[in-house]
Amino acid sequence: MKQEHEDLGSDAERFERIIGVLDRRSVRLPSTVRAAVMASIRAERSSAWSRAWTWLAAPRLSPLAAGLALAAGIAVLLLLRPAVPSGTPTAPAGSVTVSVRLVFAAPRASRVAVTGDFASWDPKGIPLAGPQGDGIWAVELKLPPGLHHYVFIVDGSEWQPDPNAPSQVEDGFGQRNSVLLVPEQKAS
């Protein structure tokens, strides 16, 4: 320790006496801290569900407009073909999945990934292949039918919603998620 304080010269020993009296006992916070944190989380969770339900229940687009928006699909290109589960980490074995192609334009990115509820919001995400000549990144996922929330991760740190997704929602944490509706497949 003394060597460490050589820069203090003759004051080194005095400094060590000073730090010798510092109180190093651990501090135990009252249980009210835990209770308050969890109460806040439950309240936010409840509020987020409430907002989600309101969003789902509220009419926004006419059926025709909604149909056009979905058909326009644009960046969320659904390749609606039945898929055989093949080790896809996002769907339980044996479940019916649908191939979904996500594309994202990021000409200057060195890497792009996608994460969402189907990937347990893994911050590393599922990598997109690319870029193709026009700066387009793409990935094909096998997802179960239903609503999925997701975002793209650019260069490992920048989370961006899909600008071409038919809709976005607040995630309850101050950010926005893109929403993808994977329809049920009709038996042929």
Added chain:
Amino acid sequence: MYDSVVMSDSPTDADVIARVLDGDTERFAILVDRYQDEFARYAKYMTGSVDEAADIIQESLIRAYRSLRRCQDRANFKGWLFRIVSNQCKTHLARRRRRPVEPLSGEAAETPSAEDPSADAEAGDVRRKVHQALQELPTDQREALVLKYVEDLSLAEIAEALSTSVSALKMRLLRARRELLAKLQGVVT
């Protein structure tokens, strides 16, 4: 509720985070239990008050939950949470800048032994003055000293926690040591 749910003996932070983000938000209580006291001493030294430390830790944990998706290195949740706590402390201190500084309580000094009460009282007085001087240091200097001499972290660990270089940290510590010595001239000889 988390308390009544059976989970593996000691899930890693990354495991817990994955479960929370999957919707099992009650699991966040595991992280609360694991870390609420871990940074309490640091927050107490930074603010000079256990009550304020409790407020800061509480707010930091709530913020951590809200931003949990942004914790990219889940195995290092502790380091990520520390940065939130550290920022909360600094925000808190900036807000109360004009309020008078209250001395950090030195509980040990307040309970003199029967054997030599005068010696204990003197030691307690020195302890209080040392803690008072620490509170009067600039925030960044106090933080560096607390992490080094109270939390007993290595220079590399502190530099990483404070997102600075080891050489810059050494300079900060040198200035902090000199400042503390100057404030305690005549108190500790």
